[in-house]
Amino acid sequence: MENVTLTVNGKERSAPAEGRTLLVEFLREGLRLTGTHVGCDTSQCGACLVHVDGEPVKACSVLVQDIAGAEVTTIEGMANADGSLGTIQAAFREHHGLQCGFCTPGMVMAAASLLKENPKPTEAEVRHYLEGNICRCTGYHNIVKAVMAASGQDVAPPAVAAE
Amino acid sequence: MPKDHGIGASSKRREDARFLTGKGRYTDDINVAGQAHVAFLRSDVAHGRINGIDTSAAEGMPGVLRVFTAKDFEGVGGLPCGWQITSIDGNPMQEPKHPILADGKVRHVGDPIAAVVAETAAQARDAAEAIVPDIETLPAVIDMKAALAEGAPKVHDDLTSNLCYDWGFVQENKEAVDKAVAEAAHVTTLELVNNRLVANPMEPRVAVGDYALHSDESTLYTTSQNPHVIRLLMGAFVLGIPEHKLRVVAPDVGGGFGTKIFHYAEEAFCTFAAKELQRPVKWTSTRSEAFMSDAHGRDHVTKIELALDADNNFTAIRCQTYANMGAYLSTFAPSVPTWLHGTLLAGNYKTPLIYTNVKAVFTNTVPVDAYRGAGRPEATFQLERVIDMAARELGVDPVALRRQNFITEFPYATPVAVEYDTGDYEGTMTKLLAMIDRDGFAERRRQSEANGKLRGLGINCYIEACGIAPSQLVGQLGARAGLYESATVRVNATGGLVVMTGSHSHGQGHETSFAQVVADMIGIDEGQVEIVHGDTANTPMGMGTYGSRSLAVGGSAMVRATEKIIAKAKKIASHLMEASADDIELKDGKFTVAGTDKELAWGDVTLAAYVPHNYPLDEIEPGLEETAFYDPNNFTYPAGAYACEVEVDPETGKVDILAMAAADDFGNVVNPMIVEGQVHGGLAQGIGQALLENCAYDADGQLLSASYMDYAMPRAHDMPMFQVDHSSQTPCTHNPLGVKGCGEAGAIGSPPSVVNAVIDALQSGGHDVRHIDMPLTPARVWSAMNAAK
Incomplete structure (x- = not known):
């Protein structure tokens, strides 16, 4: 097996990889960055979503040898420099946007990509963007609230809610 | 002022700090030094006789340590069932053997045939593909009623039939119920399917077995909701390891929803193989494996009759249910259609006479067991659907019909063996109606109609028995454990x-x-x-x-x-x-x-x-x-009123959820933020069942929905913002906190709301559709509308 080198969360990291080694396997087993999760085998659930050269990528759909030298950001790289929670992470905590925590790393990474592309999304845009990330615990309600809050916005109350 | 600490405060979760930074420690994050990996070869046919398994090629593959088949488990116990049901004739249920690896026959797609332990996960998978099983395909039974027909192929050759049990409850009431139904002024009859679901916690199951030679101690790391239960079941019944030599660790677990209650073959395998090989052994389920090895949920086929007198008082309920057990009995499977279902058929109403018959059936499908709500969603769905249907037939307001029949005095002994300690069904209904602006619905419907859409409002109640406990009671009911x-x-x-x-x-x-x-x-x-x-x-x-x-x-x-x-x-x-x-x-x-x-x-x-x-x-x-x-002296009885407002596109049959509201009575609440989050998640699973999710088999027993490409998990854009309220609080009278439990309510209460709403929408458009079985996909809704034109 040959060594593959990536810049992960700002640091150069190397580990051996086979031709068939997926980025997510490389991160979890090669580098022991276990914050990135595997929830399915069809690139549907988004629990493994990371950023590769600034773009959101499902790490189960990339062979690590194909992206040798790339810059990768994972959930372990999302806190502030002083270790405190980043804006999106803090919003998820404040608005109870996670329960079991398994989909959470992918959700946070997807939300970060969304807010980079679209700093003031509507509720519908948030829901649409998160289509590739499945959460079984929260019903998405508080995830949507958290992402909106991270963008500095509130969620409008339901259309038929009584005053 | 909301409290800022202690009981009643929405304290932010301490767990979040690790989950949000990638520091959670889930089972798959655990690697034990020197561990080997296991891959299972699983049956790709629903039913077949194993004439031989050629493992020779696999054994010679790189990295392979050993290939296991059923013959390696002689003297090892099978997976036990933790609940025994007694049939009407007094006989105990038929209880088949459940070997760790298929022995003689395979009985469902996904049944494990052999297991390869190798140095790496990839080597184990490669070698599993090199195993050549000689399996003679047998005719499979998938449909429950067909499985009970004379001459049907038997899932288990050593049982007398595919009938696990035939349960009547309350049997002494049967004649009186039959008479009340015969003499009723009005009887509404509904036949329905409560669709088979897959729990799908986002974390697939994982097991890591380890064995310490120096202390003769086994350790199992597993994705479980109840590590002590796994230790007891696996130690005492499967592997014969005394509890003091067995440690079970369930670290951070990525969701359960019931399917991680049960003791699974893979847990026993990894623990067993670790001792055999003197190496830690790890198994990580793929999602595809999860679909064909995690216990499924629901899968009831039911006929319910609601009898009313001339004043629209409920006089009797008669129910007949076929409950799918799948190919083997999962840990608590027999209890779900019986004691978690029959005992809830009174709902929130003072119906004096209730009888239910449940036939549990073996089929060549994945075992079925508890999934969020477990029996109570099935009871609630049929009851709240038949009440809505009765209101429509009688031309009365469905809310008024419910209110008229509400239980209003507590404690209330139902005719189905349980006693509700406290509740306020009028209170939650009043709260709900205020939340959803029912008075404004007619105007909203007019607006939808102006846009070419059909709008419907569905309202229902639910009650559940939670705080699953009283050991003496559940012992009488067949539980083989204390609770x-x-x-x-x-x-x-x-x-x-x-x-x-x-x-x-x-x-x-x-x-x-x-x-x-x-x-x-x-x-x-x-x-x-x-x-x-x-x-x-x-x-x-x-x-x-x-x-x-x-x-x-x-x-x-x-x-x-x-x-x-x-x-x-x-x-x-x-x-x-x-x-x-x-x-x-x-x-x-x-x-x-x-x-x-x-x-x-x-x-x-x-x-x-x-x-x-x-x-x-x-x-x-x-x-x-x-x-x-x-050990409490009763269950708790959370209850509430739910509503759903939908818009149906008559051109396509697509249902959009515009509002989903839940007014719950959970008794006292410790952390409102967490309670609301639990309700949100339950609502999404209930809406998922009602509109999207379906575990589908073809007639040969092939699992058609074995990935997220085929099984429709609810996604963010399928869900509305929810309205939830838990301000109606009648504290539980028999536990020191006065709490009732909130984890399952959303999944129990919401499916009838959605279906009631869609029927209401279709009826408003002149389509005489009485019922559509879940999930209400566009194809099903469109077909029902057009068949009823």
């Missing part, structure tokens, strides 16, 4: 506490809410209380988390243990302050003597307990650690 819960509270010398609980948190936030309770009782900062769970080595024997039982049963055990701590601490304080223990008060973390200005801090007393220089050693022991086991 108490436990807690040990250990106070450290400097005043901090560790609470070790038999409950398990896999998303529910116990580490936060349990700490709130204990901190509140003592009057100290929540940060001084640590909650430990998930490891049989450092928690007292407890039955785990399911059935919305953790706070009601586990929390109560914790309260009892903390009360013992406080009582002892007061004795120490009374000695130190030279006062009577009866005069000592503990408030805000300070001990005071009534009527004096004497005062001691919590930490002064805890220190004295461990440095007993000045201490009543003749009266009490040093140290401050107490354990309590709590």
Whole structure:
């Protein structure tokens, strides 16, 4: 097996990889960055979503040898420099946007990509963007609230809610 | 003012700090030094005879340590079933063997045939593909009624038929119910399917077995909701390992929803193989494997009849259900269609006579067991659908019909064996109607019609039995286990506490809410209380988390243990302050003597307990650690009223959910933020069942929905913003916290709301559609509309 080198969360990291080694396997087993999760085998659930050269990528759909030298950001790289929670992470905590925590790393990474592309999304845009990330615990309600809050916005109350 | 700490405060979750930064420790994150990996070869046919398994090629593959088949498990027990049901004729249910690896026959797609242990996961997978099983395909039984037909192929050759049990409840009421139905002024009859679902926690199951030669001790790391239950079942019934030589650890678990209650073959395999090979052995399920090996949920086919008198009072309910068990009995499967279903058929209504017959059936499908709500969603769905249908047939307001029949006096003994301790169904209904602006619905419907859409409003109630416990009661009902819960509270010398609980948190936030309770009782900062769970080595024997039982049963055990701590601490304080223990008060973390200005801090007393220089050693022991086991005398009965408002596109049959509202009575609430989150998640699963999710088999038993490409998981854009309220609170009368449980309500209450709403929408458009089976996909809705034109 040959060594593959990536810049992960700002640091150069190397580990051996086979031709068939997926980025997510490389991160979890090669580098022991276990914050990135595997929830399915069809690139549907988004629990493994990371950023590769600034773009959101499902790490189960990339062979690590194909992206040798790339810059990768994972959930372990999302806190502030002083270790405190980043804006999106803090919003998820404040608005109870996670329960079991398994989909959470992918959700946070997807939300970060969304807010980079679209700093003031509507509720519908948030829901649409998160289509590739499945959460079984929260019903998405508080995830949507958290992402909106991270963008500095509130969620409008339901259309038929009584005053 | 909302509280900012203690019971009733929306304390932010301490778990989140690790989950949000990638520091969670889930089972797949655990690698034990020297571990090998296992891959299972699973059956690709639903039913077949195993004439041979050629493992020779696999055994020669790189990295392979050993290939296991059923013959390696001679003398090892099968997976046990934890609940026995007795049929009407007095015979116990038929209970088939459930081997760890298929022995003689394969009985469902996914049934494990062989297992390869190799140095790496990839090598194990490669070698599993090189195994050549010689399987003679047999005719499969998939449909339950066909499985019971004369001459149907048998799933288990050594059983007399595919009927697991034929249960009547309450059998003594049967004649009276038949008579009441025959003599009723009106009978509404509904036949329906409660669709098969897959729980799909986002974390697939994982098992890591380890064996320590020096101590002859086995350790299993597993994705479980109840590590002590796994230790007992696997140790006593499968592998014959005494509990003191077996440790089961369920660390952070990525969701359960019921399917991680049960003891699975892969857990036993990894524990067994680790000892055989003297190597740690790890298995990580793929999602595809999860679809064909995690216990499924629901899958009932039901006919319900509701009898009413001339004044529209409910006089009787008669119900006939076929319940799919799948190919083997999963751990608690027999209890779901019976005691978790039949006992809830009274719902929120004073129906005097109820009879249900349940036929549990073996088929060549994945075993079916508890999934969020477990039996109670099935009871609620049929009852709330048939009431809606009756209202439509009688031309009365469905809400008024419900209100007229509400139980209003408590305690209330139902005709189906349970006694509701408290409730206020009128209260939650009134709250719900205010939340959803029912008065404005007619105008909203007009607006939809102007846009070419059909708008519907569905309203229903639910009740559930939670806090799954009373051991003596469940023992009478066939449980082969007790259902108490436990807690040990250990106070450290400097005043901090560790609470070790038999409950398990896999998303529910116990580490936060349990700490709130204990901190509140003592009057100290929540940060001084640590909650430990998930490891049989450092928690007292407890039955785990399911059935919305953790706070009601586990929390109560914790309260009892903390009360013992406080009582002892007061004795120490009374000695130190030279006062009577009866005069000592503990408030805000300070001990005071009534009527004096004497005062001691919590930490002064805890220190004295461990440095007993000045201490009543003749009266009490040093140290401050107490354990309590709590076994309640009844279930709890959360209840509520739910509503859904939908718009149906008549061109396509697509249903859009515009509003989903839940008014719940959970009794007292410890952490409103967490409670609301639980309801949100339940609502999404209920909406998923109603509109999207379906576990589908073809006639040959091929699983058609075995990935997220085929099984429609709810996604963000499928869901509305929810309206939830839990301000109607009638505290539980028999547990010290007055809590009832909130974990399953959303999944129980919401499916009938959605279907009632869609039927309401279609009827408003002149389509005489009485019922559509879930999931209400565009194809099904469109077909029903056009068939009824």
